[in-house]
Amino acid sequence: MDVSFLGGPQPQRGVGVVAPFDFALDRELWRWVPDEVSLHLTRTPFVPVEVSLDLARLVSEHDTLQNAVRALTAVAPEVAAYACTSGSFVGGVAGERAMCAAMTQAGELPSLTTSGALLEALREIGARRVAVVTPYTQSVTDSLEEYLGEAGITVTGRAYLGLTRHIWKVPYRDVVDMARQAVVGSPDALFISCTNLPTYDVIPQLEAELRMPVLSANQVTIWAALREIGAQAVGPYQALLDPAARRGPAGMGASSSLPGPIIPMPDHPVADPGPEPEAALAGAASPGPDIDPADGLDPGFGPGIGEGPFLDDSGGPSSM
Numbered sequence: 001m002d003v004s005f006l007g008g009p010q011p012q013r014g015v016g017v018v019a020p021f022d023f024a025l026d027r028e029l030w031r032w033v034p035d036e037v038s039l040h041l042t043r044t045p046f047v048p049v050e051v052s053l054d055l056a057r058l059v060s061e062h063d064t065l066q067n068a069v070r071a072l073t074a075v076a077p078e079v080a081a082y083a084c085t086s087g088s089f090v091g092g093v094a095g096e097r098a099m100c101a102a103m104t105q106a107g108e109l110p111s112l113t114t115s116g117a118l119l120e121a122l123r124e125i126g127a128r129r130v131a132v133v134t135p136y137t138q139s140v141t142d143s144l145e146e147y148l149g150e151a152g153i154t155v156t157g158r159a160y161l162g163l164t165r166h167i168w169k170v171p172y173r174d175v176v177d178m179a180r181q182a183v184v185g186s187p188d189a190l191f192i193s194c195t196n197l198p199t200y201d202v203i204p205q206l207e208a209e210l211r212m213p214v215l216s217a218n219q220v221t222i223w224a225a226l227r228e229i230g231a232q233a234v235g236p237y238q239a240l241l242d243p244a245a246r247r248g249p250a251g252m253g254a255s256s257s258l259p260g261p262i263i264p265m266p267d268h269p270v271a272d273p274g275p276e277p278e279a280a281l282a283g284a285a286s287p288g289p290d291i292d293p294a295d296g297l298d299p300g301f302g303p304g305i306g307e308g309p310f311l312d313d314s315g316g317p318s319s320m
Helices: 026-030 052-056 063-074 085-089 090-108 114-125 140-148 172-182 200-211 217-228
Strands: 013-019 037-043 079-082 111-113 131-135 154-160 190-192 214-216 309-310
Touching: 013 026, 013 063, 013 200, 013 217, 026 037, 026 217, 037 063, 052 085, 052 140, 063 079, 063 090, 063 154, 063 200, 079 090, 079 114, 079 214, 079 217, 085 090, 085 114, 090 114, 090 140, 111 114, 111 217, 114 214, 114 217, 131 140, 131 172, 140 154, 154 172, 172 200, 190 200, 214 217
Parallel strands: 013 037, 013 079, 079 111, 131 154, 131 190, 190 214
Antiparallel strands: 154 309
């Protein structure tokens, strides 16, 4: 059979992605990518450490990142992205810039990180005040807030789960619940941290309900990488990707024309959080008398689930 008339394959533009060894959301990254672009992923070497500040530092050592970028250059990507939020904010703004410089030196190509992409995305939408949702422990969440503060961004409220592993197993419902609880103090936008936390399908829902732009770690990483090569991320109704979806300097006003039904906010106050777990627990905490178990953490996660969400409505580190 003569197939010469088919031609092709069509030329592909490449985005190189360095992910931590435990990254499990390759498919989610691809959902933001247009057809003419390929993602080329590589991972950092395994280390026997759970999600923590120590792990963030270990997977982000310059030698580790440089070796990963050199491996990616074999398939000639046009840009390299380090897809790890905690790993790229743990050293502060200067540390993030140094990572980019080390990656660029190793691969001789433009390089970026998730945390750097976050700041770029906040500038893009004009947001200076953010609510923050993380799956991390308190100490890692504190480090994110310090990074944002150093960059001139105010955290108005935050919620975190206290997890040290199996973050990719968190269901969408828990991401949405945390977001509802974290949005206090009139933020311009919401940021959902961690590239291992699923977010793609909840972004449009939360933007419609909360009336503000919602950014996630994977979203800003792919958006910034594609923008670097002159391409555009794809995705349904996301303010970062579609300027027409924005209202005002950053958020959508109450009169915005939004698709789909608006899901009502809970009308009961959030219960006071319990003590902060800085290590993994055997399972989810037992729900209180007024909380439906179906609304809490999925007990099927297995080890590594903390007792969150924990709330810091003052916008500062928790005093727990």
